[in-house]
Structures are given as structure tokens and as C-alpha cells.
Amino acid sequence: MPHLDAERFGAFIAKPEARTLKQDALVAYSDGLINELKQADVIVLGLPMYNFGVPSALKAYFDHIARAGVTFKYTEKGPVGLLTGKKAYVFATRGGLYEGTPRDTQTTYVRDFLAFLGIADVQFVYAEGLAMGDANKAASLAKARESLHNLVPAIA
Numbered sequence: 001m002p003h004l005d006a007e008r009f010g011a012f013i014a015k016p017e018a019r020t021l022k023q024d025a026l027v028a029y030s031d032g033l034i035n036e037l038k039q040a041d042v043i044v045l046g047l048p049m050y051n052f053g054v055p056s057a058l059k060a061y062f063d064h065i066a067r068a069g070v071t072f073k074y075t076e077k078g079p080v081g082l083l084t085g086k087k088a089y090v091f092a093t094r095g096g097l098y099e100g101t102p103r104d105t106q107t108t109y110v111r112d113f114l115a116f117l118g119i120a121d122v123q124f125v126y127a128e129g130l131a132m133g134d135a136n137k138a139a140s141l142a143k144a145r146e147s148l149h150n151l152v153p154a155i156a
């Protein structure tokens, strides 16, 4: 996933009739990702923690799908998300333990970002302590598997 830079963002905000061929291609790439999302009723994100945050590839993806006038719009009452009627599941994995603590900035960030696009129905499943010894890892994965198992009827 390419990172957002001035060239890409410039393409996103250029008037369609004034875009260069290069800008058309950059917008088409973003449009493809957005169309994939629009067609989905259910969205699943894998979310490992990398250095206390989300992987930069996920951030780059988010930067491609946040498009004013396409996936959200500005109003006098603030921004309104346009990707409504969807359910998202986020499977978060960490080497350490963060769930429910102020250091879990990933959960707040991902929840806020998805809500910004109109995806407010988001459920997180955590597998934590994966780098805290084999016993902790096994127990955490078993707990996560059970949570996933319980989600299956909801997904189906």
C-alpha cells in the first residue's frame, strides 16, 4: 500500500475534469479500494500492534479510503460518514498486554477512524501477551478462538 504524499493527495482533491492522466490513475487506485468497501456488508481487519501503533500499511490504507465527498462529507454539524450500514470486526494481536488501558491507542484510533467513515458497528477481538511465554500465548489464543467461535453465528 503506497503511503499518502502530496502528489496522491493533490490527485484526490483535484477537480475530475482538471486531472492529469497520472492523477486519474492515482484516484482510480483509491476508488478501487473504496468500491471494494462499498460492496462489503462485513469488514474484517487484522491488526497487529507494531511499536505501539497500527502497521503503517494499515495507516496508508486508511489514507486512501478517507476521501472528502466520497466516503465522508463535511457539514455545518461536523463530518458525516458515508459508508453506513456495515459491520466491522477487528482482530487485534499484541506481544504485550494493552486491552482496556490508556496505552491501547490502537483501539481508540481504529474505532474513531471507522466511525468517521460511518462504520460505527465495530467489534474487537484481542489476542494479547503473545510474546509473554508459551503458556500465556496458548491461553490468549484459546480465549481469542473462543471469542471468534462465538462470533460465527453473528457473521453467518
Ligand SMILES: Cc1cc2nc3c(=O)[nH]c(=O)nc-3n(C[C@H](O)[C@H](O)[C@H](O)COP(=O)(O)O)c2cc1C
Pocket (backbone or CB within 6 Å): 047, 048, 049, 050, 051, 052, 053, 092, 093, 094, 095, 096, 097, 130, 131
Ligand atoms: C516490528 C514489530 C513491532 C512490534 N511492536 C509491538 C509493540 O509495540 N507492542 C506489542 O505488544 N507487540 C509488538 N509486536 C508484537 C506483535 O504485535 C505481534 O507479533 C503480532 O501482533 C502477532 O502477529 P504476527 O503473528 O504477525 O507476528 C511487534 C512486532 C513487530 C514485528
